[in-house]
Amino acid sequence: MTLLNHLFFYEYEDFIFVHAGIDLSLDNPLNDTNSLLWIRDMSLKDYKDSVFSDKKIIHGHTPIEKNKILESFSNIQILNLDNGVYLEKRKLW
Numbered sequence: 001m002t003l004l005n006h007l008f009f010y011e012y013e014d015f016i017f018v019h020a021g022i023d024l025s026l027d028n029p030l031n032d033t034n035s036l037l038w039i040r041d042m043s044l045k046d047y048k049d050s051v052f053s054d055k056k057i058i059h060g061h062t063p064i065e066k067n068k069i070l071e072s073f074s075n076i077q078i079l080n081l082d083n084g085v086y087l088e089k090r091k092l093w
Contacts, residue, residue, distance in 0.1 A: 020036060
């Protein structure tokens with residue numbers, strides 16, 4: 001097994017990069033690999049009340065339209081960058 005087999009999130013300076021997101025309602029959310037891989041929404045209120053409120057969370061997993069990605073740059077606490085490129089029949093861009 002390599003380190004990459006165990007890398008469910010990456011923390012760099014004031015950013016956390018994660019596939020799906022973080023269940024901020026949990027006491028130890030970075031230990032919940034199910035949420036790191038599958039969660040579909042994160043509460044901004046939970047974010048503001050969490051130990052991660054000084055970090056920006058960058059995630060994907062839930063495809064959104066280009067305009068929503070661009071809008072989220074103005075409120076960059078939680079940024080979804082999934083543009084659904086793998087969805088051939090769904091026009092997100």
